[in-house]
Amino acid sequence: MTLPSPLRIEPIAGYSPTIGRLVGMLTYARSTTLLAVDGLTLAELDHVHDAESNSIGALLAHIIATERSYQVLTFEERLLSPQENERWSSAVKLGAHGRPSLRGSPLEHYLEELMAVRRASLETLAARDDAWLERTVKPAPSLNAHWVWFHVAEHEIHHRGQIRWLRARLPKHNLRDR
Amino acid sequence: MTLPSPLRIEPIAGYSPTIGRLVGMLTYARSTTLLAVDGLTLAELDHVHDAESNSIGALLAHIIATERSYQVLTFEERLLSPQENERWSSAVKLGAHGRPSLRGSPLEHYLEELMAVRRASLETLAARDDAWLERTVKPAPSLNAHWVWFHVAEHEIHHRGQIRWLRARLPKHNLRDR
Numbered sequence: 001m002t003l004p005s006p007l008r009i010e011p012i013a014g015y016s017p018t019i020g021r022l023v024g025m026l027t028y029a030r031s032t033t034l035l036a037v038d039g040l041t042l043a044e045l046d047h048v049h050d051a052e053s054n055s056i057g058a059l060l061a062h063i064i065a066t067e068r069s070y071q072v073l074t075f076e077e078r079l080l081s082p083q084e085n086e087r088w089s090s091a092v093k094l095g096a097h098g099r100p101s102l103r104g105s106p107l108e109h110y111l112e113e114l115m116a117v118r119r120a121s122l123e124t125l126a127a128r129d130d131a132w133l134e135r136t137v138k139p140a141p142s143l144n145a146h147w148v149w150f151h152v153a154e155h156e157i158h159h160r161g162q163i164r165w166l167r168a169r170l171p172k173h174n175l176r177d178r
Numbered sequence: 179m180t181l182p183s184p185l186r187i188e189p190i191a192g193y194s195p196t197i198g199r200l201v202g203m204l205t206y207a208r209s210t211t212l213l214a215v216d217g218l219t220l221a222e223l224d225h226v227h228d229a230e231s232n233s234i235g236a237l238l239a240h241i242i243a244t245e246r247s248y249q250v251l252t253f254e255e256r257l258l259s260p261q262e263n264e265r266w267s268s269a270v271k272l273g274a275h276g277r278p279s280l281r282g283s284p285l286e287h288y289l290e291e292l293m294a295v296r297r298a299s300l301e302t303l304a305a306r307d308d309a310w311l312e313r314t315v316k317p318a319p320s321l322n323a324h325w326v327w328f329h330v331a332e333h334e335i336h337h338r339g340q341i342r343w344l345r346a347r348l349p350k351h352n353l354r355d356r
Contacts, residue, residue, distance in 0.1 A: 009324035010312050018199070025328055052346065134188050146187035150203055154335050161339030168230065 018130040022149055023122065029153040029160070030118060033063065036163045037107065044170050045110070046103045054094050056166055058102040059159045060110040065091035067117045070152050074145045075124045077138045125149070196308040200327055201300065207331040207338070208296060211241065214341045215285065222348050223288070224281040232272050234344055236280040237337045238288040243269035245295045248330050252323045253302045255316045303327070 007028075012020035037045075037056060045057035054062070065088045069080055080088070090101045128145075137143045185206075190198035215223075215234060223235035232240070243266045247258055258266070268279045306323075315321045 007320050007325045008322040009328050010322060018196070021196070021324065024325075025332075028325075028328075029332065050347070142185050144186040144188060146199065147185045147202075147206075150187050150206075151185075154203075154207065154331075157332050157335040158339035158342075161336035162343050164336075165340050165343065169228070 014126050016129045016133075018146070019125050019128060019133055022133070022146065022153075023125060026118075026121070026149065026153045029156050030114070033060075033114075033156055033160045033163070034111070036160050036167060037110070040107050040167070042104070042106045044167075045105070045107060047166075047170055048099070049166055049169060052095075053166070054099070054162075055103065056163050057105060057110065058091070058094055058099065059163055059166075060114070061091040061102045061105075062094050063156050063159055064110070064113045064117050066155055067121060067152050070148050071117070071121060071124070073139060074137055074148050079139050121149075121152075192304050194307045194311075196324070197303050197306065197311055200311070200324065200331075201303060204296075204299070204327065204331045207334050208292070211238075211292075211334055211338045211341070212289070214338050214345060215288070218285050218345070220282070220284045222345075223283070223285060225344075225348055226277070227344055227347060230273075231344070232277070232340075233281065234341050235283060235288065236269070236272055236277065237341055237344075238292070239269040239280050239283075240272050241334050241337055242288070242291045242295050244333055245299060245330050248326050249295070249299060249302070251317060252315055252326050257317050299327075299330075 006024075009021050009024045009028075011017040012023055014020075015023055037060065040056060045060070046055050048055050069084070069088060069092065072078060072080055072084065090097060094102075133146045133149070134144055137145055137148060140148075184202075187199050187202045187206075189195040190201055192198075193201055215238065218234060223238070224233050226233050247262070247266060247270065250256060250258055250262065268275060272280075311324045311327070312322055315323055315326060318326075
């Protein structure tokens with residue numbers, strides 16, 4: 001993934017034209033997420049703002065799990081298996097259900113997972129064409145693949161808005177010396 | 179604007195193909211904003227969560243002003259005039275600067291403004307073609323028009339993430355009886 005993402009949406013070498021434009025959106029969205037969490041400590045990632053809030057770390061786990069589940073839906077054209085549902089449910093559902101298990105990981109852990117899931121997305125998108133992108137998603141016939149992959153970016157941006165809001169309100173004693 | 183937006187991104191009649199896909203994204207993002215503020219009272223729109231927070235109404239004004247300023251940038255190919263800067267600065271800058279003036283409007287006001295600014299965007303987008311969409315924005319040559327209009331959706335989604343978070347924490351006594 002090339003960062004910083006250029007502020008242009010246009011075809012990208014290695015992808016069919018419409019997929020390239022979509023990859024530009026996904027890459028831009030991701031670059032803003034990475035900026036939003038840059039330098040956060042483990043205590044900051046695990047900090048819970050109020051009784052109903054998800055930590056920033058939990059939101060990152062949620063972004064990762066969401067992209068994984070949409071890979072399964074569109075690349076493998078199937079719903080999640082019971083095992084995948086079980087494994088990813090904390091991060092997919094968040095809230096009180098997810099809080100106990102989604103903590104204790106340093107930023108590097110989330111960055112590695114974000115990179116790994118995105119690498120897999122881009123590898124498969126590079127192997128598909130624009131006709132595939134517009135096709136109906138078989139296990140979810142109200143969607144087409146283009147909407148799903150726009151939604152991956154859209155969903156990430158939604159939570160990035162929350163991450164920035166939460167970051168601005170982290171307790172001062174958690175902030176690193178800089 | 180047709181609502182609810184279908185969960186497909188594909189060419190739309192009346193627009194060139196890539197512009198149509200973009201309009202699908204803009205329309206989907208807008209439909210989720212409208213759902214996020216549906217039924218809010220004036221007191222709820224003006225409620226300020228903490229000393230640093232923008233009200234939901236102020237965030238809607240910000241979404242509206244942002245779309246307007248990007249219309250000027252890409253459709254008229256110029257920066258905002260001093261008069262426009264003055265008129266829109268509260269909504270563009272938000273925070274302590276904008277708080278005193280961005281209150282006292284009912285939901286209908288914001289919905290009308292959202293509709294009006296979007297109608298103008300769609301009318302102009304319908305008159306442009308995909309070559310225009312990919313062209314560099316003259317007053318901001320690091321951007322192309324496609325990025326700007328993706329960013330209009332992206333920026334709205336970012337703040338919708340915050341609106342949903344804030345809505346879930348509105349004081350109970352402000353909630354209407356339903």
